[in-house]
Amino acid sequence: MLAAIGLDETHESAYRALVAVGAADIPDLARRLTLGEQDTERVLRGLERHGLAAQTPARPGRWVAAPPGVALGALLTQRRHELEQAELAAALLAEEYRAAAAEPAVHDLVEVVIGAAAVTQRFLQLQLGAAEEVCALVTGNPVAVTGMENEAEERAAERGVRYRVVLERTVLDRPEGMTELSAALGRDEQVRVVDKVPTKLVVVDRSLALVPLTSHTAEPAALVVHASGLLELLSGLFESVWREALPLRLGASGVTEQGPDGPDAADLEILSLLLAGLTDASVAKQLDLGLRTVQRRVKRLMELTGVTTRLQLGWHAYERGWVARER
Structure with missing residues (x-):
């Protein structure tokens, strides 16, 4: 979960273990992490560089976790700043690209x-x-x-x-x-x-x-x-x-x-009422259908005609003779 701020799984596990026990020496932490002591020390040094762990002054070799609210907050702030800089660089590059492509060869x-x-x-x-x-x-x-x-x-x-x-x-x-x-x-x-x-x-x-x-x-x-x-x-x-x-x-x-025969009788009723100005909810109530059923049938008709808006669907319905013009 902390990979977004630069911690891999091993470092995150070590930090979580330190937070759970409060303080631990290298042999104890190595047993908890099922790592060798040298690897455990290397992980702790990495946490130290991130400001997430430190050795206690009173007992050298014993490590404690830095408060998550402070330590992780600092890392999150740093990562946000880096992302803002990356977004700015991307925007500048996009602007340069648009300028160069204004008159493409x-x-x-x-x-x-x-x-x-x-x-x-x-x-x-x-x-x-x-x-x-x-x-x-x-x-x-x-x-x-x-x-x-x-x-x-x-x-x-x-x-x-x-x-x-x-x-x-x-x-x-x-x-x-x-x-x-x-x-x-x-x-x-x-x-x-x-x-x-x-x-x-x-x-x-x-x-x-x-x-x-x-x-x-x-x-x-x-x-x-x-x-x-x-x-x-x-x-x-x-x-x-x-x-x-x-x-x-x-x-x-x-x-x-879906065959080429077009909409069924229920589809035609729904279309007629929609073109008369009724809402989906009113159509569903008048035809004793569920609202989702009406919306699903309208979506299918739009897919069948290859349109993206209901206005286009109405035009296609008239053109294909699904709804009489004088209605």
Whole structure:
């Protein structure tokens, strides 16, 4: 727990032991820590350098713990100061980067990444740097980046980054395909499936894209595309495939595919009442449904139409004939 202020597990255990007993000599503390006496002395010297322990003047060789409120408070203050300095340095570097990129040259708009390890690393970096959304097309024959599941994706999802993923149907035939898909759906990622994905693609926050360079002889390579007309084209490609794909959902019976037949009768009633101006709670009361049921159905309709706001959902509902215009 104290690793954040520079203490490893051994030093933390020694400090906790000293705090518990009040004072101890090296042999006694060595037995408590199951360490050799030399190692125990080395640990105590480390605590001394951090201001967490000291030898008693009256009995040399006997060690006491410094008061946690004072000693740990000083370390926390120092670490906060270091973090503030790091944040300031990061802000200055970001400003320098923006200034240098104000008028990017053509060669700065596309970055070539060569090698399986380099492509995988860049893919993970893009996800870790995502702020709002990651969109991905996943083919059935990944080369450098395999599958949907990785630690970076989980960490991004925990930060609230939204994922929209379109899978090629053959992905589900791979041994690990259903396991990865279930994990992604369990993180509330939006996943759809089509028979054929045109290319593997990742678009992050509509500001960066990663697209592979196909070659049968050379090692794996990819392009990192920055804000440009090419990036807009790749984003448009994803949205086009997304609209045609069928949503996948995780239910009690496993992963199911949402057919193209659209909403059911209950969905249409909910849509009509929402478009008439009723709140979710009023709709739930009028239709004798739970509030969560109404919200879940609205969310499913938004996923089905590929929209992000209820205003867009209303427009799509009219365009698709789900709700009569004269209502």
